[in-house]
Amino acid sequence: xxxxxxxxxxxxxxxxxxxxxxxxxxxxxxxxxxxxxxxxxxxxxxxxxxxxxxxxxxxxxxxxxxxxxxxxxxxxxxxxxxxxxxxxxxxxxxxxxxxxxxxxxxxxxxxxxxxxxxxxxxxxxxxxxxxxxxxxxxxxxxxxxxxxxxxxxxxxxxxxxxxxxxxxxxxxxxxxxxxxxxxxxxxxxxxxxxxxxxxxxxxxxxxxxxxxxxxxxxxxxxxxxxxxxxxxxxxxxxxxxxxxxxxxxxxxxxxxxxxxxxxxxxxxxxxxxxxxxxxxxxxxxxxxxxxxxxxxxxxxxxxxxxxxxxxxxxxxxxxxxxxxxxxxxxxxxxxxxxxxxxxxxxxxxxxxxxxxxxxxxxxxxxxxxxxxxxxxxxxxxxxxxxxxxxxxxxxxxxxxxxxxxxxxxxxxxxxxxxxxxxxxxxxxxxxxxxxxxxxxxxxxxxxxxxxxxxxxxxxxxxxxxxxxxxxxxxxxxxxxxxxxxxxxxxxxxxxxxxxxxxxxxxxxxxxxxxxxxxxxxxxxxxxxxxxxxxxxxxxxxxxxxxxxxxxxxxxxxxxxxxxxxxxxxxxxxxxxxxxxxxxxxxxxxxxxxxxxxxxxxxxxxxxxxxxxxxxxxxxxxxxxxxxxxxxxxxxxxxxxxxxxxxxxxxxxxxxxxxxxxxxxxxxxxxxxxxxxxxxxxxxxxxx
Numbered sequence: 155x156x157x158x159x160x161x162x163x164x165x166x167x168x169x170x171x172x173x174x175x176x177x178x179x180x181x182x183x184x185x186x187x188x189x190x191x192x193x194x195x196x197x198x199x200x201x202x203x204x205x206x207x208x209x210x211x212x213x214x215x216x217x218x219x220x221x222x223x224x225x226x227x228x229x230x231x232x233x234x235x236x237x238x239x240x241x242x243x244x245x246x247x248x249x250x251x252x253x254x255x256x257x258x259x260x261x262x263x264x265x266x267x268x269x270x271x272x273x274x275x276x277x278x279x280x281x282x283x284x285x286x287x288x289x290x291x292x293x294x295x296x297x298x299x300x301x302x303x304x305x306x307x308x309x310x311x312x313x314x315x316x317x318x319x320x321x322x323x324x325x326x327x328x329x330x331x332x333x334x335x336x337x338x339x340x341x342x343x344x345x346x347x348x349x350x351x352x353x354x355x356x357x358x359x360x361x362x363x364x365x366x367x368x369x370x371x372x373x374x375x376x377x378x379x380x381x382x383x384x385x386x387x388x389x390x391x392x393x394x395x396x397x398x399x400x401x402x403x404x405x406x407x408x409x410x411x412x413x414x415x416x417x418x419x420x421x422x423x424x425x426x427x428x429x430x431x432x433x434x435x436x437x438x439x440x441x442x443x444x445x446x447x448x449x450x451x452x453x454x455x456x457x458x459x460x461x462x463x464x465x466x467x468x469x470x471x472x473x474x475x476x477x478x479x480x481x482x483x484x485x486x487x488x489x490x491x492x493x494x495x496x497x498x499x500x501x502x503x504x505x506x507x508x509x510x511x512x513x514x515x516x517x518x519x520x521x522x523x524x525x526x527x528x529x530x531x532x533x534x535x536x537x538x539x540x541x542x543x544x545x546x547x548x549x550x551x552x553x554x555x556x557x558x559x560x561x562x563x564x565x566x567x568x569x570x571x572x573x574x575x576x577x578x579x580x581x582x583x584x585x586x587x588x589x590x591x592x593x594x595x596x597x598x599x600x601x602x603x604x605x606x607x608x609x610x611x612x613x614x615x616x617x618x619x620x621x622x623x624x625x626x627x628x629x630x631x632x633x634x635x636x637x638x639x640x641x642x643x644x645x646x647x648x649x650x651x652x653x654x655x656x657x658x659x660x661x662x663x664x665x666x667x668x669x670x671x672x673x674x675x676x677x678x679x680x681x682x683x684x685x686x687x688x689x690x691x692x693x694x695x696x697x698x699x700x701x702x703x704x705x706x707x708x709x710x711x712x713x714x715x716x717x718x719x720x721x722x723x724x725x726x727x728x729x730x731x732x733x734x735x736x737x738x739x740x741x742x743x744x745x746x747x748x749x750x751x752x753x754x755x756x757x758x759x760x761x762x763x764x765x766x767x768x769x770x771x772x773x774x775x776x777x778x779x780x781x782x783x784x785x786x787x788x789x790x791x792x793x794x795x796x797x798x799x800x801x802x803x804x805x806x807x808x809x810x811x812x813x814x815x816x817x818x819x820x821x822x823x824x825x826x827x828x829x830x831x832x833x834x835x836x837x838x839x840x841x
Contacts, residue, residue, distance in 0.1 A: 166355055170294050173348040174306055177286035178313035180341050182420070184250065185210055186321045186412055187338060188276060191331045194831060195257040196264050197679045197707045198734030200402035201512070201589045203412050204395050205265050208508035209272045210280065211391065215501040217284030222494040225292050230360040234353035237282075237289065241346040244279045249339035251275065251332065261681045261705035263589045265513065279342050286349060288494045293356040295490045304487060308428040315420045318413045330832040375496075378542060379486055382535075383499035384506065386486075389535055390479040391507030393528040394419045397472045399511070400525050401465060403591070403613050410836055414465070418473045426480040433481030438474055439536055443567055445471040446529050450570045456614055461764040461840065475532045482539055520585035521592045522613075526571045533564050583608065583690060590680040595690045607631075607794075608690055610661040612683075618661025619794065620691045628696050630666045631794040633726075633761055639785035639800020640664065640724055643757045646809060647721050655718060655749065657708040657737065658726035658759075662687040668699025675718065676701065677708035709742055718749040726759040728767060738767070739829045743774040755804040756780070761797070765839050771801040773828035781807045 189206040196202050224233045256271040258264050291306050325334060375383070398415045425432045448467045452459055459467075488496050515524045537560070540548040547553060583595040596609040603623065610618040619631050635641055644652075644667045651671035656664055659678040668674055674697070678684055684703055687694055694701060704711050708727075712718075723746055727734055736742060746756055760767040768784055775782040780803040789795045802810065827838060 167294070167298070169348065169355065170290050170352055171306070171309060173345065173352050174286060174290055174310050175313040176341070176345045176348060177283045178310035179317040180338065180345055181214075181280070181283050181317070182314035182416075183317040183321060183325070183341075184276060184280065184338055185416075186318070187325075187331070187334045188250070188252065188272060189412065190326070191335065192252055192256070192268065192271065194709065194736035194739075195254075195707075196268060197258065197590060198736045199590050200399050201265070201516075202268065203402070204399060204508075204512045205268045206272060207391075207395060207416075208505075208512040209269050211501070211505040211508040213273075213277060213280045214284045215498070215505045217281045217286075218288055218494070218498045218501045220281065221285040221288040221292070222498045225289070225494050230296075230357055233289075234357040237285075237353055238350045240278075240282055241349055244282045245343050245346055247278050248342065249336050250279060250342075251335045257710055258707055259710075261679065263516075265589060279339075283342065283345065286345075288497045290349075290352055292490075292493055293352065295493070297356060297359055304427050304484070308424050311420050311423040311427070315417055315424060318417045318420065322410045322413055327833060327835075375486075375488055375492070380499060382486055382539070383483070383496060384503040385535060386479040386483045387500045387503035388507040388510075389503075389528060389531050390419065390422075390476045391504045392511055392524060393472055393475045393479075393532065395508060395511040396522065396525040396528045397468050399522055401468055403522070415469060415472055418469055419476050422473060422476040422480045425477060426484040427487075430484070433477060433484065435478075435481065438478050438481065439540075441474050442478065442532065442536065443563060445474045446533075446567045446571055449526075449529065450567070450573075453571070453575055471529070475529065478532060478536060482535075516587050516589065519592075520587045520594070521575070522587075523575065526575045529571060530568055533568070584686065586682045586686075588680060588682050590682075593680075593682055593686055595686055608661075610686060610691065612660075616796075618663045618691070618693075620661060620663070620693060621794070627692060628666050629794070630663055632663065632796050633759060633798035634663045634666075635787060635789070635795035635798070638787040638795070638798045639802055640726075640757045640759065641667075641787075642785060642813060643722050643724075643755050643802060646755065652721045653719060655720040655723040656726065657724065659683050659687055659703070660726065661691045662693035662697075664724060664726070665693045665697035665699065665701060668697035668701070670698045672699035674699045674701050675704065675720075677704045677706075677711055679705070679707050681705055709737055709745060712745050712749055715749070719751050720749055720754055721751055722755050722757060723750055724757045724759070728758070728760055728762060728765075733762070733765070733767075735829070735834050736831065738770050738774070739831050739834070740774065740777055741831050743778055747778050747780075753804070753806055755802060755806075758801040758803070759798070760801055761799045762841075764841055765836075766841050767839060768801060769825060769827040769839060770829055771803065773826035775801075775803045776826050777828050778803070780805055781810050783810045783813060785813065 185206060189203050192206075193202050224236065228236065252271055252275045256267065258267070287307065287310050294306065329337070394415055398412060401415070402411050445467075449471050452464050452467045483500065511524050515522075540546045541550060543549060548556060581597040583597050585592070585594040587593070591612055594611045596611060598607055598609055598619075599605045604626075605621070606623070607619050607621045609616060616632060621627050621629065621631075630636065630641065633640075636645070651669075651673075653673045653675075654664075654667075655675050655677065657677045659676045660683070662676075665674060684705065725737065725746075727737055743756075750756065758767075758771050760771065772782055783802045785800045785802060787795075787798045787800070789797055802813075804810065827835065829835070
């Protein structure tokens, strides 16, 4: 067996630690950077981030696999030579700037397109940065056997955490996406030099006899232990992505809401692997049912709970579950000689968790059921650990009374959690899920024929209702009543045939305003929405207007089209369910203005429980030189017309001034805020 010999100059621990820190920082700095870069190209869906995380998990697994095979089968000289060559090839692939020709060109699931795009633009540099952790930890263990590689693992996770925290605070607000990509590429080049230096130090200090044998004289792990090496990180990743999906669905798809859960996830790695003193099994196992009960309560309250309370509950539960998974994973860590195999299994689990959420769950679930499923899986794994661990008081079924109590408690919590996720006992007429979200059509008041209606729901948000009674079914409902902002805009163009563009189809309610001679052009990214609107609602079929449907992201579709000369452009995509931020930026409004007649009106629906988007629309209006008005239309809760908020933009100040005074509200106290594709701000517009 090869016995590396320490050189007389000692081990340059500082060089190894600096390289590990730099590599881990770059590893997690590029994730929000690239996701933000491509988000406007794929509809602004939370699934864009989920798919990005999946690809990075797969590349991480590939990087750890490369490190494992290199250490197992190559001599130190061969390892270092190969790695230095690959690092230089990685520099040749820079910069990591995605090509715009990958923009989504048609409707459909873009998961594989995103994966290929990311693999081609960031694949090799990311893989090499990912392989740094296990490679350098193994090299350092050979150079200095007394050094703990797992403390270095904690250090690398601390660096990753620093990268995530710095992105929304120091990077995103001050640098464009292109500049960020260039700076990251320069950082990779510096990292490659550091890493090559580590490789040369390792080569100089080692006397190779034959390839390193990764098997330890202390024996290999059991099959059950290896299974836990995979299942525990898989569960942690599943909960991470499911929680991220949950909070992004309710607010917006922005880096901060990606980074917060991921930062907590990484923090649990730091805590678990830094010292065994930090993770106390008994304490966190008892916190788990409290956390699950809190989640069930938030699901039951829905939008009745404040966004801060929901974020605290969901992120706190994520932290507890991930600390249990990673704390138990740290308890099972092997001798350093099996280090790369351990890390490889860990990454395989993470990739499986990401694959389940990003690819499998949308195929087998019609809702985001992976969220409660991840919590229940944590309970199952915790029980399996208590049964199998000889140090546990509940080992092998001991303390039968305690087990019965725990089983009853968790069965009740499980039932409560699933019941809260499913919601009320409404009759579900149809349901589907895709890359762009979960849809359902619900039947209400079936015992009252005149009041019976179908409700179209996207996630937890109502996107339209229609009465089935013939006298009522063509009546505009929900946020689109005659006295709403969009109703007033239609009234403004009542005397002539109108050409109307509508971003966001929903149930097709706005088609009820169509008249003979009108042309309505609907832009809808989700093909399932069009199917539901045509199958379960009749607004489209009943409208006398000429209707056109454009499937695909509205902004990309408008970019490719000739000027449409709309009298009225309605933007109805911001009243919940992960608002597409890329439709609210300066670049987007420049596009809307191009497609609008000189005297045209832009009507923006901004009814939202969590965000006050008035400053953003005001900023865009002022940038374009358009006047604006905020229209608040309040109705009784028992009415089929909901309370709604609209912003109207146009150049006709006289018409805006003639609107009903009681419906007008002045500018937001926070003032106008112009968003761009590079810079958006969530906190100033939180309610």
